[in-house]
Amino acid sequence: METKIKMMSRILILPLFFFLVLVVTSCYVSKDPQRAQTKKLQKGIIKDDSSYVYRLPYEPGESHLLVQGYFSRYSHRNRAALDFKMKRGTKICAVRGGVVIRVKEDGDKGGWNRKYRPEGNVVVIQHEDSSRAGYWHLQLNGALVNVGDIVEQGQVIGLSGKTGYTLFPHLHFISWKSNRGQWRQVATRFQTNKGILYLRPFRKYRNTNQTN
Numbered sequence: 576m577e578t579k580i581k582m583m584s585r586i587l588i589l590p591l592f593f594f595l596v597l598v599v600t601s602c603y604v605s606k607d608p609q610r611a612q613t614k615k616l617q618k619g620i621i622k623d624d625s626s627y628v629y630r631l632p633y634e635p636g637e638s639h640l641l642v643q644g645y646f647s648r649y650s651h652r653n654r655a656a657l658d659f660k661m662k663r664g665t666k667i668c669a670v671r672g673g674v675v676i677r678v679k680e681d682g683d684k685g686g687w688n689r690k691y692r693p694e695g696n697v698v699v700i701q702h703e704d705s706s707r708a709g710y711w712h713l714q715l716n717g718a719l720v721n722v723g724d725i726v727e728q729g730q731v732i733g734l735s736g737k738t739g740y741t742l743f744p745h746l747h748f749i750s751w752k753s754n755r756g757q758w759r760q761v762a763t764r765f766q767t768n769k770g771i772l773y774l775r776p777f778r779k780y781r782n783t784n785q786t787n
């Protein structure tokens with residue numbers, strides 16, 4: 576009898592293990608209600624879209640790999656953020672015109688540790704509809720604009736880097752909207768050389784050649 580119980584428990588252990596793995600990994604998927612909406616936008620299911628068309632945050636004709644997208648696993652689980660892989664010193668361009676409201680460029684350290692978070696250099700720009708865009712991980716002295724500057728869409732505003740909480744050099748980009756004083760991160764559509772798209776991870780996106 577005892578051996579039978581042992582055998583039974585052995586047989587059950589493996590499925591139980593896989594079940595637990597499934598439960599644990601499914602917890603990694605974001606619960607944010609915006610995630611489902613964003614998926615529909617990415618797949619082109621939602622056709623009625625009059626939202627602003629952003630430019631890609633790099634120079635005309637350039638192409639970069641999107642390594643993390645909206646609400647994707649890892650560090651963007653609850654963020655409508657984009658990570659573009661790029662070499663240090665790549666020119667970062669404004670996705671939309673506006674006023675520079677925040678600049679930090681004195682950080683010079685970065686790495687895969689939360690202790691580096693305050694080192695992250697950033698430029699934040701406020702647009703005319705009061706939405707905002709933030710450009711993170713810029714290199715030391717990598718902000719090419721000052722607070723109060725008016726910038727145009729496509730203007731070079733900084734140089735990418737690896738400052739702050741990051742494993743490799745990249746641009747972390749977020750756009751926010753305010754709803755009755757509550758700021759929330761939002762997915763935005765971009766002009767690419769293949770049309771206007773909601774970007775998806777693990778794809779390269781090339782900027783159009785046209786300049787503003």
Ligand SMILES: [Zn+2]
Nearest residue numbers: 656657658747
């Ligand atoms: Zn990121």
